[in-house]
Amino acid sequence: MLHLKPGRRRVLRLNRPHAPVAVLAVAQLLAWGTLYYGIAFLAPAIAADTGWSPPSIFGAYSAGLLVAALLATPVGHLLVRHGGRAVMSTGSALAAVALMLMAASEGTGLFYAAWLVAGAAMATTLYEAAFSTLREQGGSDFRRVIGVVTLVGGFASTLFWPLTQGLVAELGWRTTALVYAGLNLAVGGCLSLWLPAYAGPSGSPVATTKPRTAPCRIVFPLAAAFACAALATSAVSAHLAAFLAGRPDAIALSAMVLIGPMQVAGRWLEWRLAHRVPVRATGLLAFLGLALGLALLAWNATGVWTVFAFAILYGAANGVLTVVRGGAAAEWLPEAGYAATLGALSTPALVARALAPLATASLLAVWGGAATLWLLVLSALAGLAAFSLAAARVRIPA
Structure with missing residues (x-):
């Protein structure tokens, strides 16, 4: 994926065909970190600031996870119809909206609404969407490519647990949520720029493969x-x-x-x-x-x-x-x-x-x-x- 330029100095250069893998890896790191793992250190600060009970805070989080589960199959059909670039870019925008709503929450109603939107964002940005987006590219190294993406995504908790803890301590939970919203918007822009246009099911390199079993x-x-x-x-x-x-x-x-x-x-x-x-x-x-x-x-x-x-x-x-x-x-x-x-x-x-x-x-x-x-x-x-x-x-x- 990363090629070394010959010469005295070994310079790492990312080729354009491999840009989708790189941007999807970063997108997974951010999506998992901000939507899934961040709540561990946001929740205590939210409870201290608002007086909401931990069960009500984590109830909103669980509701978001349930929305992500229920949307998994519909999002799969959207990926077939519109491709990964459109779906995942939209998902990053939804993540930003969810985090902004969260930051603006003065009551549990808006907080729960924010997590419902976050659930839709999870369905359109996490591994299932990324794997399908990579599959559009075809290629015999698909399993190794998703290995690269999950390898980077696996550092999400390692990076975002201490990062969230530090940001909450310095900026507060609302500003931290806004910072994460901005990061998701930036990644959404990168997905729009670097992911290839979708050719449709008929244009996929694997679209003509026939199933060999029911x-x-x-x-x-x-x-x-x-x-x-x-x-x-x-x-x-x-x-x-x-x-x-x-x-x-x-x-x-x-x-x-x-x-x-x-x-x-x-x-x-x-x-x-x-x-x-x-x-x-x-x-x-x-x-x-x-x-x-x-x-x-x-x-x-x-x-x-x-x-x-x-x-x-x-x-x-x-x-x-x-x-x-x-x-x-x-x-x-x-x-x-x-x-x-x-x-x-x-x-x-x-x-x-x-x-x-x-x-x-x-x-x-x-x-x-x-x-x-x-x-x-x-x-x-x-x-x-x-x-x-x-x-x-x-x-x-x-």
């Missing part, structure tokens, strides 16, 4: 697999502090910090091996790693080595599963309908991601951490079984 035979188990994984990962992301309660603060914090880098490391390893390891094997290993990591934490949550082994396995598996979702949809399902199919695959997973934190909070209150973790292990194993079923039904080489 889509529903793979779509249903594959969607179920990613929904099971999303249920487990969303529950852990929202309640990791509760699952690690009882350990020394230094150990718990170290394990939490380790998850982000391991997510990036897993994606980097997948990117390096994409040409040699089929998506079937990668997916099976990722689901197995997710289940094993959760099982270690449930089995011995007080052991230092099990906590760190959990962080390594869980982080790497969670990172790789994002690439597997995009890669499996491209390799196993009818390529002409990639955007719409990816939307259909993602909808159950996004609904699970939206609802899992609330459901897990209830389970923790009734059953405690260990029993809840074992339920999440079962969810990951169910995902492994569903993915295995989908893989077995694929009649083309994985």
Whole structure:
């Protein structure tokens, strides 16, 4: 992607054909950072300033996630009809509007409206939209290309958690939201400038590819697999502090910090091996790693080595599963309908991601951490079984 100019000095130069990959990578970093991860450090400041309760603040956030889930399939059809440049540029504009509404909120009504708009922005800017936009370009390196985009996007929490914390401390949460709105507008302009014009479904280099198996035979188990994984990962992301309660603060914090880098490391390893390891094997290993990591934490949550082994396995598996979702949809399902199919695959997973934190909070209150973790292990194993079923039904080489 980056080429070295020959000569004495090695100068990095980004070629125009690779500009879409670069701008989409930056767009993912910003979208995930401002719309998904930023709330962790915005919420306490919002509560302190407005007096709103944390459940009401995170209720708005959950409503946004649910809107994103419900819009996944319609947005897939919009991507087929209008292409990634139009849809993702609009999504960046919607993100800016949502953040400006958030900054202007004096009551929970406008705040909830802002997050509903943010949900529409998530549906049109996050990985599903980016993968479909990249698929418009065609090419045999699609899986490695989405690996690059997710590799950069994986740094969103690492960058935006401390950035948001610092901006809120210096500028306040409202000004921070306005700064993020401006950044999203700037990225939307870059998407309009650097993404190629859409030639339409008939002009796509993969539009004439014929499916070699009935889509529903793979779509249903594959969607179920990613929904099971999303249920487990969303529950852990929202309640990791509760699952690690009882350990020394230094150990718990170290394990939490380790998850982000391991997510990036897993994606980097997948990117390096994409040409040699089929998506079937990668997916099976990722689901197995997710289940094993959760099982270690449930089995011995007080052991230092099990906590760190959990962080390594869980982080790497969670990172790789994002690439597997995009890669499996491209390799196993009818390529002409990639955007719409990816939307259909993602909808159950996004609904699970939206609802899992609330459901897990209830389970923790009734059953405690260990029993809840074992339920999440079962969810990951169910995902492994569903993915295995989908893989077995694929009649083309994985």
